[in-house]
Amino acid sequence: MFESAEIGHAIDKETYDAEVPALREALLEAQFELRQKAKFPVIVLINGVEGAGKGETVKLLNEWMDPRLIEVRTFDQQTDEELSRPPAWRYWRMLPAKGRMGVFFGNWYSQMLQGRVHGEIKDPRLDQAINGAERLEKMLCDEGALIFKFWFHLSKKQMKDRLKSLQDDPLHSWRISPLDWQQSQTYDKFVKYGERVLRRTSRDYAPWHVIEGVDPHYRSLTVGRILLEGLQNALSRQPLKSTQVNAAPLPTAVDQLSLLDSLDMTQHLDKDDYEEQLITEQARLAGLLRDKRMRKHALVAVFEGNDAAGKGGAIRRVAAALDPRQYSIVPIAAPTEDERAQPYLWRFWRHIPARGKFTIFDRSWYGRVLVERVEGFCQPTDWLRAYSEINDFEEQLADARVIVVKFWLAIDKDTQLERFQAREAIPFKRFKITEDDWRNRDKWGDYRAAVGDMVDRTSTEVAPWTLVEANDKRWARVKVLRTINRALETAFERSDKHDKKQKKDKK
Amino acid sequence: MFESAEIGHAIDKETYDAEVPALREALLEAQFELRQKAKFPVIVLINGVEGAGKGETVKLLNEWMDPRLIEVRTFDQQTDEELSRPPAWRYWRMLPAKGRMGVFFGNWYSQMLQGRVHGEIKDPRLDQAINGAERLEKMLCDEGALIFKFWFHLSKKQMKDRLKSLQDDPLHSWRISPLDWQQSQTYDKFVKYGERVLRRTSRDYAPWHVIEGVDPHYRSLTVGRILLEGLQNALSRQPLKSTQVNAAPLPTAVDQLSLLDSLDMTQHLDKDDYEEQLITEQARLAGLLRDKRMRKHALVAVFEGNDAAGKGGAIRRVAAALDPRQYSIVPIAAPTEDERAQPYLWRFWRHIPARGKFTIFDRSWYGRVLVERVEGFCQPTDWLRAYSEINDFEEQLADARVIVVKFWLAIDKDTQLERFQAREAIPFKRFKITEDDWRNRDKWGDYRAAVGDMVDRTSTEVAPWTLVEANDKRWARVKVLRTINRALETAFERSDKHDKKQKKDKK
CATH class of the missing domain: 3.40.50.300 (P-loop containing nucleotide triphosphate hydrolases)
Incomplete structure (x- = not known):
């Protein structure tokens, strides 16, 4: 499931610089149309391996697009307010309205994965959580939402190199996460259970997109393109027929590199x-x-x-x-x-x-x-x-x-x-x-x-x-x-x- | 969930005798059209409380309809053949072909319910099994199948009376099931977990129909009508659009009696x-x-x-x-x-x-x-x-x-x-x-x-x-x-x- 995201996808600087202006313009245009029509909300889930560029990508999207129409939500420790209510309440209160885009950074998947990796829950409980996520997403899609699920990936070696370079960089050392990613066991477990979660929750109405995180140009361009294609596709299909859902299409590698x-x-x-x-x-x-x-x-x-x-x-x-x-x-x-x-x-x-x-x-x-x-x-x-x-x-x-x-x-x-x-x-x-x-x-x-x-x-x-x-x-x-x-x-x-x-x- | 099936639904003999001939004819006709078009298979799942007329109803359907187009499958103890393969294999090999009707008597639901009632599995495992059933049924519906799920119900008192009368009747004493239904605890557990299963698996594409089992006329007429409406509905919608599924409509009580x-x-x-x-x-x-x-x-x-x-x-x-x-x-x-x-x-x-x-x-x-x-x-x-x-x-x-x-x-x-x-x-x-x-x-x-x-x-x-x-x-x-x-x-x-x-x- 992660094989294609460990083959060293990369885009050189010239290509990147040449592509970005048109992509930005098209994204802004799609965002504007989304706002005008206000027919459906867009939910972007950001998950994956530590150090694979999750934060940087979200930052970049806010630069590329109109940040007034994007709500970035970080779900970390539950607040007192949240702890005293059913677990899903924190997500419901943060749902983007029709015409807007919500970027959920740390979401239902992060919670269940951390629980499983730390051994707080076992497989049957994980499956219950997976099932709950599926039901939530199915319902959101049936209600018209367009959901993008991104998994940022690094191979174990790539991750270790990356963490090391971040650690040495005083500007970035705050990034080291509470989950002890230095231990190679954590990586193994995270990827193992991550795969189970992706396998079960990659459905036609809300598929996962696995993004190789090592090259910033490749990563950014890929995410931008997938968002753009998905948005344009969904906008062109409005109004939806009652049995249709807004599904994001399958991506093609922006660097044309394939596992083959x-x-x-x-x-x-x-x-x-x-x-x-x-x-x-x-x-x-x-x-x-x-x-x-x-x-x-x-x-x-x-x-x-x-x-x-x-x-x-x-x-x-x-x-x-x-x-x-x-x-x-x-x-x-x-x-x-x-x-x-x-x-x-x-x-x-x-x-x-x-x-x-x-x-x-x-x-x-x-x-x-x-x-x-x-x-x-x-x-x-x-x-x-x-x-x-x-x-x-x-x-x-x-x-x-x-x-x-x-x-x-x-x-x-x-x-x-x-x-x-x-x-x-x-x-x-x-x-x-x-x-x-x-x-x-x-x-x-x-x-x-x-x-x-x-x-x-x-x-x-x-x-x-x-x-x-x-x-x-x-x-x-x-x-x-x-x-x-x-x-x-x-x-x-x-x-x-x-x-x-x-x-x-x-x- | 079972309230409406404990209020004493009944149909008198005259009404029943007057209704049955037309119903039979219409069922036969629908069955013939199903066969001619051969566009989708029909799967009928029979579940519910012991003594509520499951067997009698299946018997009756075979009398009413053309039994050559109906395959009644009983899934009881697994055979050696079945035990040496994945659990779902036994159901796959018995699936009815397009144009035919399979009546699954004892099916994936019976298995998980018995397991839970007898304490062989706990709630998380039951939820895994429920989830598996959902995925199977969703896939079958996406492939065009029309699924009817019947739950035959009796109140506890009705069940006890019924079991007693069956026991005294030498012709029917073989019906007493291996599950010890004499114990009122079994009934309570069965209904409790049955409710959980029905709640989770009653989806728009394959809803459950709860049938009060005490009066044979009501029970038979209700099942017949639901089958007929569902068949006619699905036949009239052929060919399906790619995003449609064959869902059975919600039934109306044939005796007009409502919980109210x-x-x-x-x-x-x-x-x-x-x-x-x-x-x-x-x-x-x-x-x-x-x-x-x-x-x-x-x-x-x-x-x-x-x-x-x-x-x-x-x-x-x-x-x-x-x-x-x-x-x-x-x-x-x-x-x-x-x-x-x-x-x-x-x-x-x-x-x-x-x-x-x-x-x-x-x-x-x-x-x-x-x-x-x-x-x-x-x-x-x-x-x-x-x-x-x-x-x-x-x-x-x-x-x-x-x-x-x-x-x-x-x-x-x-x-x-x-x-x-x-x-x-x-x-x-x-x-x-x-x-x-x-x-x-x-x-x-x-x-x-x-x-x-x-x-x-x-x-x-x-x-x-x-x-x-x-x-x-x-x-x-x-x-x-x-x-x-x-x-x-x-x-x-x-x-x-x-x-x-x-x-x-x-x-």
Whole structure:
């Protein structure tokens, strides 16, 4: 969920300086129109990692826009007034009126996260708080509010560097927060529970935007653009129909940098290394699947990737080492008649493995946010809600001890062309290449954006994505096998710990 | 929430026999159209109290409709197959296809309720399960499904009588369930947690329908009618716009009997009794509000009622005994400009009392589901979602130890006419009667239906409605005071218990 915000997004000074004046003007104009029409309020939630530029961004927005129409609210310690009333009262009294913008700095999310990180509440209570936030936001959206939720992110290393530089700077040392961010444990917990909160509360009517905080130019421009697009979008849709809500659209990276760019596509293995490593990993997988701890788990592997990225070959290498009674491969193509008569997740639920079993999906439920999105086979509202539906689905799998590994096999455009041409030249491979493949290739950029959003919104602690550099097939195959093996080992270790703890608790 | 299902709804045999043939025919026709169009599936959830006719109703539906298009699914003990997969798998594999109807007898609600009643899970876990059910149903509705949720209800006495008669009947003795319903504690818990589940999961896209189960004619006809209306409604709205869902409309009682009918409108007090009781209750209230346990609570009293039902007089009698620094009266009329610029609940949040304080609302947030609904001041989707928003709101109040009492002051139509005429005759009371009042009177039936739905959907354990027979003003005033006093005493006792338990736990 935070992967795309750790890849070093940056905008150089010239580009920034060139872009800002137009952005400021457009923002002011949108703000003015918002005021004139006064049809809905705008609520901006600011959350995220310490030192990632939350305060600076809010300061900047006040400089860029008309501060008379912005109310910045900081919710820190509750006042006596607030303590003597229901917890939500403090937010209600500060809600911006229609036509105005409220920036909530420290909000319902900060409270529940701090509570969880400090161990004052446990997961079920956190979930109750999450649910309360969802209900509040749903109601606000149904009442017309436009909600932006920003999560400012830094990798652990970026955060430590940043805190250090702030500490050394006498002008900024007041910024060090009460939460002891110096401890790396705090960061880990904050990000872990933050991910849970984002996963659950990123809904189509109020999605989260994760912003990499390390470069001020990138950060500021990104937030400004998302606000602008969202505002313009909502203003143009007034008046709303009774069943519509003002949702902010998904952002595109202002520096055009995507997680896919961060892959080192030159990764490769020579033949000898490959053969040795392949056999080692295959044997390891066979062993792990025979492990008696596997009886408590099931395994699901999802293969997605560019056309001709080598999904089939990778799947064969995985399957090669295994007892056919233990695994099954489910190829996902256009839905059958039976499947079209059901909700889109139904055809995947059908194939969920029982404990001890392993299912390989050759393409998957992610078709909804890839091909169906790009080709327009479903409505934007449908694929937008699919992210949270998929997260819910995978969370249910994880809760039932199903280990979920997901692979995106990435090749570059040239490699794809070579492979397409090679396939057309070999008679028995010709069936593998169709008109569709060439058509998809024309939409390379759209697919790329869809993959980026997919990973950002569905790579979660319970079911992370693994991006596989697949220009070299050998490298890709070994990486796939190794990833599955590590996932199994991690899961087994976690079960061991869990069982030990349970035994101990019983005593 | 269950009040309307304990008032002895019944349909006589002649009416029933006269109605059934047309209903059956219409149901068959709707079912056929559903099949032909095959645009959406229908899911019917059957829940409720033991002995309230769940099984009989399902049996009857199969007789009335074409059983080839109905799949009845009983979810009892999980099978081995099911136990080895995520819990939701058993429901997914049984989902009806588009064009078909699935009757889920024992479903996600039964499972969570049994778990809670037997103490296997506590409230936070129950809330997690509730949240899971909500997400599942929201997704199904977004995918086009039409969901009916029926709760078959009996009062405790009705249930005991029913179980006894079933036990004595050799043909029916197999019906006695594994849950030990003979124990009155089981009933209490089941209804208590059932109410929590219904309150949380009755959303505009999939509302609950509570059916009184004691009379088979009433029960069958009601279920049949709700199904028919819901089906016809959804069929006529195909194709759905991308933001619409197939929601079942609110039912009207097939026997025209409403909770308001169950009031004994002849209740009255003579002058001496009134004066004595009034003073006693006023003194009691003053004492309770001075009680030191009041420092941990706040009190909210909501007054709604027919025009000229005597709200003002009742409020004055409540206020009379109190220190003006401790209470405030908030009259609710048309919203101000500031208030119109906010979500509709905002103007009530403004006036939520701090701990130790008492706020009296002369009309309230219920305007949304009364005058705004009847006069068309808001869209049906708006007032339909308001029931759950209000329940969420009041739950937040209750969680913060705000005691909420809600009064509907009911008078009959003749009494209202007398009072209107009397007011017009007395110069200083003439301002109290307006054109609006006469107009509202023309919509007596619409308001009556709105009041019924309001009480059914928002009378909860945490904030119950009290219906006050107000033809006699004396009776009404004393009943109001007494109800407030009882609510305070109950809350104080509960706090005492809670505090004692906490002290004990600490030791």
